[in-house]
Amino acid sequence: AVVSTQSRSGNNSLLRSDWISIGVAKSSDTKNKLYDIWVMNKTRVNWNKYVDYKRVFDAIRSKEKFEYFDKCFKANQHDLKKTWKLINGLLGRKRSNRLLVFPNQDAAHNFNYYFVNIANDLLLKTYGENANADLTDFNKYMPERNISELSDINFSSEEINNIISKLNN
Numbered sequence: 034a035v036v037s038t039q040s041r042s043g044n045n046s047l048l049r050s051d052w053i054s055i056g057v058a059k060s061s062d063t064k065n066k067l068y069d070i071w072v073m074n075k076t077r078v079n080w081n082k083y084v085d086y087k088r089v090f091d092a093i094r095s096k097e098k099f100e101y102f103d104k105c106f107k108a109n110q111h112d113l114k115k116t117w118k119l120i121n122g123l124l125g126r127k128r129s130n131r132l133l134v135f136p137n138q139d140a141a142h143n144f145n146y147y148f149v150n151i152a153n154d155l156l157l158k159t160y161g162e163n164a165n166a167d168l169t170d171f172n173k174y175m176p177e178r179n180i181s182e183l184s185d186i187n188f189s190s191e192e193i194n195n196i197i198s199k200l201n202n
Contacts, residue, residue, distance in 0.1 A: 052101035057094055064090045 067086050071079040102123065109115040121127075 052098045054097060057097055060090050060093065 064083070064087055067083040071083045102119065105119055106116065109119065
């Protein structure tokens, strides 16, 4: 639910919380008006009105939020995915999917980009921008392959079939 309220500066703001009712939004407006009155005329009476109202407002808001999420958790108690979605929403965690960074390109490109760059990303994350050149030079750990080593060996199709038939399925 999207509820419009007045902010302390007088600008309209949108509260994007499903648990905020119209009553809580109106109470928030009243609390903000009391605060604005205190800012304009800083007397002990105005401060006490604001603090007393804020104390009651905070209690009502907390109770309403608790009741809303309690109802949501009970409704989704057998659906683990929705339960975790609620928990992460309460904690303010957002799920980021690095594979969808490029919306104009296809998913295959995104998967390829992710897996091609994962080693370099880990290297930069571990060692920072000043990663040692020895760490990025994998050729010193992998000697040059001699392609002709296996080219001299000939296998017949019968030999291959015999080897495959001896393997346990």
